[in-house]
Amino acid sequence: MSKSYVYDAIAVGSGPNGLAAAITLARASRSVLVLEAKDTVGGGMRSAELTLPGFVHDVCSAVHPLAVGSPFFRVLPLAEHGLEWIYPPAALAHPLDDGTAVIVERSVDATSETLGRDGAAYRRLMKPLVADWDKLAREFLGPLRFPRHPLAMARFGVLALWPASTLARLLFRGERARAVFAGLAGHSILSLDQLATAAFGLVESILAHAVGWPIPRGGSQSIANAMASYLRSLGGEIVTGRPVECIEELPPHRTVLFDVTPRQLVRIAGKHLPAGYRRRLGGFRYGPGVFKMDFALDGPIPWKAKECLRASTAHLGGTLDEIAAAERAVWKGEHPDRPFVLLAQPSLFDPTRAPAGKHTVWAYCHVPNGSTFDMSDRIKAQIERFAPGFRDRILACHTRTAVDVERYNPNYVGGDINGGVQDLRQLFTRPVARINPYTTPAKGIYLCSSSTPPGGGVHGMCGYFAARAALRVL
Numbered sequence: 232m233s234k235s236y237v238y239d240a241i242a243v244g245s246g247p248n249g250l251a252a253a254i255t256l257a258r259a260s261r262s263v264l265v266l267e268a269k270d271t272v273g274g275g276m277r278s279a280e281l282t283l284p285g286f287v288h289d290v291c292s293a294v295h296p297l298a299v300g301s302p303f304f305r306v307l308p309l310a311e312h313g314l315e316w317i318y319p320p321a322a323l324a325h326p327l328d329d330g331t332a333v334i335v336e337r338s339v340d341a342t343s344e345t346l347g348r349d350g351a352a353y354r355r356l357m358k359p360l361v362a363d364w365d366k367l368a369r370e371f372l373g374p375l376r377f378p379r380h381p382l383a384m385a386r387f388g389v390l391a392l393w394p395a396s397t398l399a400r401l402l403f404r405g406e407r408a409r410a411v412f413a414g415l416a417g418h419s420i421l422s423l424d425q426l427a428t429a430a431f432g433l434v435e436s437i438l439a440h441a442v443g444w445p446i447p448r449g450g451s452q453s454i455a456n457a458m459a460s461y462l463r464s465l466g467g468e469i470v471t472g473r474p475v476e477c478i479e480e481l482p483p484h485r486t487v488l489f490d491v492t493p494r495q496l497v498r499i500a501g502k503h504l505p506a507g508y509r510r511r512l513g514g515f516r517y518g519p520g521v522f523k524m525d526f527a528l529d530g531p532i533p534w535k536a537k538e539c540l541r542a543s544t545a546h547l548g549g550t551l552d553e554i555a556a557a558e559r560a561v562w563k564g565e566h567p568d569r570p571f572v573l574l575a576q577p578s579l580f581d582p583t584r585a586p587a588g589k590h591t592v593w594a595y596c597h598v599p600n601g602s603t604f605d606m607s608d609r610i611k612a613q614i615e616r617f618a619p620g621f622r623d624r625i626l627a628c629h630t631r632t633a634v635d636v637e638r639y640n641p642n643y644v645g646g647d648i649n650g651g652v653q654d655l656r657q658l659f660t661r662p663v664a665r666i667n668p669y670t671t672p673a674k675g676i677y678l679c680s681s682s683t684p685p686g687g688g689v690h691g692m693c694g695y696f697a698a699r700a701a702l703r704v705l
């Protein structure tokens with residue numbers, strides 16, 4: 232960093248979106264500098280030995296259908312920079328109290344066979360949507376625009392706008408299909424009675440069939456490392472251990488793209504933003520937080536339904552009614568006795584995650600924003616319910632309350648991992664309603680984090696679109 236040099240762009244923050252923005256600018260031959268507060272790159276894509284030596288845990292993201300389904304990631308040569316995707320035999324296991332499990336396989340037909348009398352309805356629902364994924368990806372993973380594929384969007388939209396609990400009851404008669412759809416929709420971190428929560432259930436299941444739910448060899452840090460390596464190969468610079476407190480301290484630049492949420496943007500650059508825009512940013516809503524656990528285990532999880540060992544991810548919460556009640560409680564500011572737990576078991580498929588014969592497990596549940604409540608007993612009880620003997624396999628565990636999650640990364644305000652609520656009102660109009668939501672009224676200042684469309688997840692699309700907006704001016 233020389234004092235007189237003027238960068239075309241600076242990205243503040245090296246999450247998937249900060250790196251995606253920097254890569255997009257560097258690919259257009261612009262000079263780019265990334266400033267990251269922490270000592271390593273990656274934001275939500277970091278891995279660390281959180282429990283015992285030799286046990287590598289994903290601190291935040293673990294399973295990456297959105298990355299392999301992302302039009303942005305698809306064009307990057309990340310394999311040449313060390314990224315290797317591992318595809319477990321099945322995407323998802325949803326165990327039930329009768330000791331069986333619904334398995335979401337890559338094939339729609341094979342999945343529908345585990346759904347009993349709802350098999351045919353599932354096939355009818357999913358086949359056209361899966362066939363449309365490439366068209367839907369462009370529409371769904373980006374800002375609101377006039378659809379290029381109106382028919383595909385209409386087919387999806389007419390289903391997606393329903394509350395997930397209503398659509399599950401309308402489409403399916405049996406508990407198995409309803410339960411698995413509820414778990415998939417639970418990724419919305421909304422109450423499943425809210426409009427458009429069905430969209431999340433549909434997108435997650437389309438991704439399972441269209442592209443799979445892979446994990447990166449070595450943990451999500453490998454995605455960050457590959458992106459950083461590719462950026463450097465394009466001439467981009469990265470400085471870690473460099474928190475940015477105010478815009479005046481940045482080296483000379485023409486544009487700056489902030490991989491932060493509205494609250495931090497106001498703190499860092501507020502005096503450059505008009506009062507009206509600042510006020511609208513103040514109205515941005517953050518959603519529930521997460522309580523996160525990482526386990527080092529003496530062996531694999533002793534699932535009652537052995538087929539759960541074929542999937543990287545498991546959804547623990549039983550029936551549609553139970554999952555809907557848990558997510559509704561969180562929205563009311565309560566801590567459910569039986570939380571909906573999202574669990575990943577990466578070491579079953581990636582031997583680099585744990586010493587031979589040992590295993591790592593990643594699990595979290597939703598809690599009210601800003602919660603300091605310890606959910607560890609309730610999470611362990613949910614795992615034990617479907618895998619008796621689980622507790623006896625625990626060698627060590629690491630926990631983070633919602634407030635700890637924010638302390639780890641200030642972008643997770645109150646523990647909200649999506650950079651703000653993703654309900655119908657704030658899905659496309661994030662951070663505020665604006666023709667180009669990545670721009671701000673201040674010249675040269677852009678927002679590129681998951682607080683812009685399409686929101687949370689490791690897909691890089693927020694960064695890509697923000698960089699495109701900056702490039703138009705550069």
Ligand SMILES: Cc1cc2nc3c(=O)[nH]c(=O)nc-3n(C[C@H](O)[C@H](O)[C@H](O)COP(=O)(O)OP(=O)(O)OC[C@H]3O[C@@H](n4cnc5c(N)ncnc54)[C@H](O)[C@@H]3O)c2cc1C
Nearest residue numbers: 244246247248268274275291292293294475680681688689
């Ligand atoms: C427990 C958990 C589980 C998750 N699971 C998944 C999953 O399985 N799959 C998935 O796709 N997604 C998952 N996510 C969500 C995903 O991690 C986020 O949506 C994604 O990382 C958001 O990317 P981002 O670039 O917008 O921000 P972030 O990844 O949060 O990156 C922001 C970066 O900016 C840095 N920063 C912030 N302020 C400053 C500053 N002032 N100066 C300098 N640097 C700064 C931060 O240190 C951070 O590195 C999970 C998240 C969590 C916490």
